[in-house]
Each structure stands twice: as C-alpha cells, then as structure tokens.
Amino acid sequence: AQKVTQAQTEISVVEKEDVTLDCVYETRDTTYYLFWYKQPPSGELVFLIRRNSFDEQNEISGRYSWNFQKSTSSFNFTITASQVVDSAVYFCALSEATGTASKLTFGTGTRLQVTL
Amino acid sequence: DTGVSQNPRHKITKRGQNVTFRCDPISEHNRLYWYRQTLGQGPEFLTYFQNEAQLEKSRLLSDRFSAERPKGSFSTLEIQRTEQGDSAMYLCASSLGAGPRVGELFFGEGSRLTVL
Numbered sequence: 001a002q003k004v005t006q007a008q009t010e011i012s013v014v015e016k017e018d019v020t021l022d023c024v025y026e027t028r029d030t031t032y033y034l035f036w037y038k039q040p041p042s043g044e045l046v047f048l049i050r051r052n053s054f055d056e057q058n059e060i061s062g063r064y065s066w067n068f069q070k071s072t073s074s075f076n077f078t079i080t081a082s083q084v085v086d087s088a089v090y091f092c093a094l095s096e097a098t099g100t101a102s103k104l105t106f107g108t109g110t111r112l113q114v115t116l
Numbered sequence: 117d118t119g120v121s122q123n124p125r126h127k128i129t130k131r132g133q134n135v136t137f138r139c140d141p142i143s144e145h146n147r148l149y150w151y152r153q154t155l156g157q158g159p160e161f162l163t164y165f166q167n168e169a170q171l172e173k174s175r176l177l178s179d180r181f182s183a184e185r186p187k188g189s190f191s192t193l194e195i196q197r198t199e200q201g202d203s204a205m206y207l208c209a210s211s212l213g214a215g216p217r218v219g220e221l222f223f224g225e226g227s228r229l230t231v232l
Contacts, residue, residue: 004158033219044119045159045207045223091158095219102147102172104219106158 002027004094004107012113013082021077021110023092029053031097034068034075035104040088048090051075052097082114118142120224122208128230129198136194137227141210148191149221150183151207152176159207165191198231205229 003026013019036048051068059066063080089111093104121140129135141148151159163173167188185191205228209221
C-alpha cells in the first residue's frame with residue numbers, strides 16, 4: 001500500500017522568509033512518481049512538479065526547489081523568499097510509475113500562511 | 117483555454133436523496149478522474165476513465181456511487197440514497213494521460229455536497 005505523510009499541518013511565516021514543507025512516503029513499488037500540488041483558497045488544485053523515482057536530481061524552478069532523497073523516502077519542497085501569494089495548502093502525492101500514473105495517493109496537506 | 121468545469125458548485129440535499137454531479141474536462145484530454153476531499157484531508161481517488169472506458173474504481177466507491185463518461189467527453193458522478201458521510205468536496209480532474217505530462221492532472225474547482 002502507498003502512503004504519504006505530511007507531518008506539518010500548518011506553517012506560518014513572514015514574507016521573505018524561506019520555508020520547507022516536508023513529505024515522507026511509503027511504497028513497495030521500485031519505481032514510482034512523486035508530485036507536489038498547490039491548493040489556493042479558490043480550491044482548484046494546481047500541479048507543481050513530478051519526479052520519477054530513478055531521478056534523484058534536485059530541481060529548482062524560480063523560488064521553488066525540491067529535494068528528493070530516496071534513502072530517507074522524502075521529497076521536501078522549499079519556497080525561498082516566500083510571498084503572500086504562496087499562501088495555500090500544499091499536497092505531496094505518490095503514484096506507481098506505470099505509463100499512466102492513474103491513481104495518485106495524496107498526503108493530508110500542509111497549510112502555509114505567509115503574512116506581511 | 118477553458119479549464120475543467122464542474123457543476124453544481126454546491127449541493128445541499130437531505131439524507132436518502134440522489135444527487136448527480138457533472139464534469140466537463142479540458143477538451144483534448146482523454147483521461148478523466150474523480151476524487152473526493154473531506155475537510156482537512158487530501159483528495160482520495162474514486163475512479164478514472166480513459167475516453168469512455170472506466171478503467172479503475174476505488175473500493176471507496178460503494179454501490180451507491182456510479183460514474184459514467186458516455187461519449188468520452190463529459191462525465192457524471194451519481195450518488196444514490198445519500199448519507200451524511202457522503203458530505204465532501206467532489207473533485208474532477210483531466211489529463212493527457214501517458215507521455216511527458218503523465219500525472220499532471222488539471223483539477224476543477226469541485227462540487228461541494230452537504231447531506232443534512
């Protein structure tokens with residue numbers, strides 16, 4: 001069975017602070033995909049990133065960066081110089097690495113509140 | 117570019133009534149997914165379609181739930197004899213399926229169901 005744990009329920013930071021959202025996963029699959037999605041107050045989940053389990057290279061996209069460590073089954077997400085617009089619930093998710101990744105298993109999410 | 121559209125956005129019903137939700141995916145997407153999200157939780161997979169074929173159903177989808185995608189375009193999710201435990205946000209998502217954008221789901225804003 002697959003499981004995703006996001007132990008941080010809620011994080012509050014002041015604008016321009018860096019913040020890291022933790023994600024730990026469990027799976028018996030040898031190959032799998034990991035994802036991060038953002039759910040702003042409007043409610044519509046937005047895809048941020050997908051990583052394949054055989055690609056442990058960290059990724060940076062603007063103020064966002066992701067640290068994938070297979071040895072600790074973690075896929076953490078860092079926002080540098082946070083902004084108020086980053087306020088949202090962030091979900092980490094996992095799927096088997098078939099060609100379709102049809103079923104995503106989501107964590108319970110981390111609510112990020114960025115204040116001025 | 118229109119996104120995934122869901123309606124109704126809100127539905128309040130009495131226990132025992134039937135409800136139906138509709139999802140219109142992004143037109144070129146051949147895959148369509150239904151997820152359910154309760155307060156403070158991540159989305160839970162219910163079912164998915166490739167074109168008109170329903171390829172996977174979660175055990176969460178009891179026999180009171182039925183989903184269809186008759187012409188491989190829009191989809192409906194019907195809940196019969198609603199129970200208070202069915203109260204949740206029902207999320208629809210679509211995707212291109214396999215290839216470089218595998219797992220990149222485009223979500224609608226959801227249909228919130230309240231069962232009194």
